[in-house]
Amino acid sequence: MTTPTTFQGVFPAITTPFNADGSVDHGFLREHARWMMDSxxxxxxxxxxxxxxxTLDFHEKTAILETLVDALGDAPVIPGIASLSTHGAVQLAQAARDLGCRGLMVLPPYVYTSDWREMKAHVSAVIAATELPVILYNNPVAYRTDFLAPQVAELAAEHANLRGVKESSGDSRRVTALRAALPESVDILVGLDDxxxxxxxxxxxxxxAGLVNAYPAESVKLFELARAGDWAAARELYTWFLPLLRLDTVNKFVQLIKFVQEEVGHGSARVRAPRLELTAEEQAMVRDLLRAAQA
Structure with missing residues (x-):
């Protein structure tokens, strides 16, 4: 089994499609993943x-990974690894490896958060549970654990398979701090669309990326223009895209992005409770954004 040596490029945080009865729609999941990879x-x-x-149980998670690994062939599937317990996260990481995933994105534990000593022990156990390359996910707003650049550097020095950081604090200065603190072998990934x-x-x-679920070609183009240093063209595309990209950074981002998918013909707005689908007023707001973008 080969593994990615870098985490460079656009990686969709793929939505989970549901059937009308609430079960996972594996047929659409397969189709949707291939459609995004084609872009x-x-x-x-x-x-x-x-x-x-x-909202997914362990068996639903492993079934999703089986579907995606089979659907994407050589393209890397890199699941998010999170659990209420360290044991549960380790178990999911090892199952992902055994199913053929080629990397992991490791989150702090759900619900419980604490000091650096405990959070380091948790993520270290998960990183060390397999040989797969790992992205550490830092999202202090959502998970109330904030991995600072010196702490990430400490983890990277102790775990050779820590090869990326998804930075979602919303502070671009964190990116420069991470780049200064980490070896070049550790990639830094933006975790917020805007x-x-x-x-x-x-x-x-x-x-x-999030809105990539509805706009894969535009997302890849934006990233490629920026990496190539074509800032004028990148800013023009970014200006057009930003009203939609900002949907990724609010509390109902899951409902909003899934609704955009449905509106553009690439998905369903169905979500799992406790989330509920958008109200009529919220739907109208999104449709206004889409009309402006299409204009």
């Missing part, structure tokens, strides 16, 4: 925040 994405990240991973250009300008080499 030039670098790999697929299921089971994350956008993938509603915390910071894509700023992140690349600060040194990010990857983007874990």
């Amino acid at each position: 030039g994405n670098a790999g697929m990240i299921p089971l994350g925040s956008l993938g509603e991973g915390n 910071m894509a250009l700023e992140g690349v300008a600060a040194g990010a080499t990857g983007w874990v």
Whole structure:
């Protein structure tokens, strides 16, 4: 089994599609992942925040990974690894390896958060559970654990398979701090859609994207323009895209992005409780944004 040596490019945080009865729609999942890969994405990240991973049970998660590994062939599937317990996260990481995933995105534990000593022990156990290359996911707003650049550097010095950081604090200065603290072998990935250009300008080499689920070609083009240093063209595309990209950074980002998918004909707005589908007023707001974009 080969593994990616870098985490560079656009990696969709793929949404989890549901059937009308609430079960996972594996047929659409397969089709959707292939459609996004055809637009030039670098790999697929299921089971994350956008993938509603915390509403899926263990067997649903492994079934999703089986579907994606089979659907994508040589393209890397890099699942989000999160659990209420360290044991549960280790178990999921090892199952992902055994199913053929080629990397992991490791999150802090759900619900419980604490000091650096405990959070380091948790993520270290998960990173060390397999030989797969790992992206550490830093999202202090959502998970109330903040991995600072010196702490990430400490982890990288102790774990050779820590090869990326998804930075979702919303502060572009974090990207420059991470780039200064980490070896070049550790890639930095932007984790918020409306910071894509700023992140690349600060040194990010990857983007874990959300609106890519509805606009894969545009997302890849934006990232490629930025990496190539074509800032005029990148800013023009970014200006057009930003009203939609900002949907990724609010509390109902899952519902909003899934609704955009449905509106553009590439998915369903169905979500799992406790999330509910958007109200009529919220739907109208999104349709206004889409009309403006299409104009």
